[in-house]
Amino acid sequence: MPQSPIGPELQRMIDLLAKLPGLGPRSAKRAALHLLSKREGLMRPLAFAIAEAAEKVEACTVCGNLDSINPCAVCTDETRDTSVLCVVQDVGDLWAMERAGAHRGRYHVLGGLLSPLDGIGPDDLKVGGLVERAHSDDVREVILALAATVDGQTTSHYIAEQLDASGVDVTQLSQGVPVGGELDFLDEGTIAAAMRTRRPA
Amino acid sequence: MPQSPIGPELQRMIDLLAKLPGLGPRSAKRAALHLLSKREGLMRPLAFAIAEAAEKVEACTVCGNLDSINPCAVCTDETRDTSVLCVVQDVGDLWAMERAGAHRGRYHVLGGLLSPLDGIGPDDLKVGGLVERAHSDDVREVILALAATVDGQTTSHYIAEQLDASGVDVTQLSQGVPVGGELDFLDEGTIAAAMRTRRPA
Numbered sequence: 001m002p003q004s005p006i007g008p009e010l011q012r013m014i015d016l017l018a019k020l021p022g023l024g025p026r027s028a029k030r031a032a033l034h035l036l037s038k039r040e041g042l043m044r045p046l047a048f049a050i051a052e053a054a055e056k057v058e059a060c061t062v063c064g065n066l067d068s069i070n071p072c073a074v075c076t077d078e079t080r081d082t083s084v085l086c087v088v089q090d091v092g093d094l095w096a097m098e099r100a101g102a103h104r105g106r107y108h109v110l111g112g113l114l115s116p117l118d119g120i121g122p123d124d125l126k127v128g129g130l131v132e133r134a135h136s137d138d139v140r141e142v143i144l145a146l147a148a149t150v151d152g153q154t155t156s157h158y159i160a161e162q163l164d165a166s167g168v169d170v171t172q173l174s175q176g177v178p179v180g181g182e183l184d185f186l187d188e189g190t191i192a193a194a195m196r197t198r199r200p201a
Numbered sequence: 202m203p204q205s206p207i208g209p210e211l212q213r214m215i216d217l218l219a220k221l222p223g224l225g226p227r228s229a230k231r232a233a234l235h236l237l238s239k240r241e242g243l244m245r246p247l248a249f250a251i252a253e254a255a256e257k258v259e260a261c262t263v264c265g266n267l268d269s270i271n272p273c274a275v276c277t278d279e280t281r282d283t284s285v286l287c288v289v290q291d292v293g294d295l296w297a298m299e300r301a302g303a304h305r306g307r308y309h310v311l312g313g314l315l316s317p318l319d320g321i322g323p324d325d326l327k328v329g330g331l332v333e334r335a336h337s338d339d340v341r342e343v344i345l346a347l348a349a350t351v352d353g354q355t356t357s358h359y360i361a362e363q364l365d366a367s368g369v370d371v372t373q374l375s376q377g378v379p380v381g382g383e384l385d386f387l388d389e390g391t392i393a394a395a396m397r398t399r400r401p402a
Contacts, residue, residue, distance in 0.1 A: 004299070005274065013254040017221075030222050046217040053213075
């Protein structure tokens with residue numbers, strides 16, 4: 001076997017890039033060559049930005065969002081409605097909700113979903129903090145924006161139970177036909193759910 | 202429009218990650234969350250590896266390969282056949298040749314292909330260095346391993362002309378049916394080329 005034509009420093013960068021979701025070994029090499037061709041404009045700034053984010057970005061102690069200030073910009077945004085909390089699985093889902101622009105309240109990031117199969121129980125999620133916030137803040141409504149999966153449903157049920165004593169309204173995202181969704185391409189479960197929860201046209 | 206839920210440090214890292222080939226804005230966000238969830242194991246090492254590669258990796262002054270030593274590991278590998286030079290478009294193609302394990306000589310990285318449409322002429326490529334090497338080294342054969350495109354062919358013709366006076370054998374990769382290729386899915390040009398260059402079975 002001939003020696004690899006790729007030196008150790010370059011190989012190390014490629015190996016680490018290949019661990020990013022969305023990049024494999026082949027595309028990590030392409031990314032490495034692209035970086036080396038743009039050293040000042042991209043490569044050094046990226047190294048600096050990753051190091052700086054690793055240093056400064058942390059989980060908000062109130063809601064679990066990731067930000068370089070704590071409490072985070074969402075929690076300290078005075079224009080947001082503090083009476084509505086939206087519960088999401090992770091920060092990616094918080095960003096998705098914000099992209100949709102459908103929620104102007106605050107958030108609570110669970111950090112996962114209950115999953116007996118994966119050994120994830122209530123103690124692994126930030127449910128305690130949520131119950132506390134529901135009691136202590138001026139919260140009126142908690143919206144459960146969790147995945148429409150078995151784990152998501154189980155988690156929603158569990159949280160609704162835990163919030164029972166707080167007296168807040170607990171709601172969840174409705175299930176149905178996605179916007180732009182053609183029935184022909186939808187799974188039976190979604191169509192059945194959309195039928196069950198049909199409403200006046 | 203509400204304030205973005207993503208702080209400036211995080212957004213900056215995401216914007217730079219999104220400039221990598223293979224990552225878009227959406228997958229850059231996913232990559233950022235993945236990095237933040239693996240700060241010690243992946244994020245800080247990656248920042249360090251990119252910074253170190255930016256510092257240490259440079260183009261080999263002999264062949265144009267990228268390495269942290271100069272001349273590169275390929276050029277200084279005593280076990281390689283110094284009489285055969287393989288001409289490739291870029292370092293990615295050098296790596297592809299090495300993956301194939303079909304060349305045990307040295308390389309010459311052109312840095313591109315002639316392309317009148319894109320305004321890339323002979324002076325933009327490292328042809329001069331190649332002609333010099335073909336004359337001065339103990340080179341017997343120059344293999345043109347360039348793309349089977351119009352630009353690749355044009356470049357091969359041009360290089361063959363330039364090397365005429367050196368007296369070395371100039372060869373190029375043959376064109377034909379790719380290994381595992383089904384005729385039904387091949388373009389007409391490839392089939393026609395494979396017919397023209399057919400050989401005894």
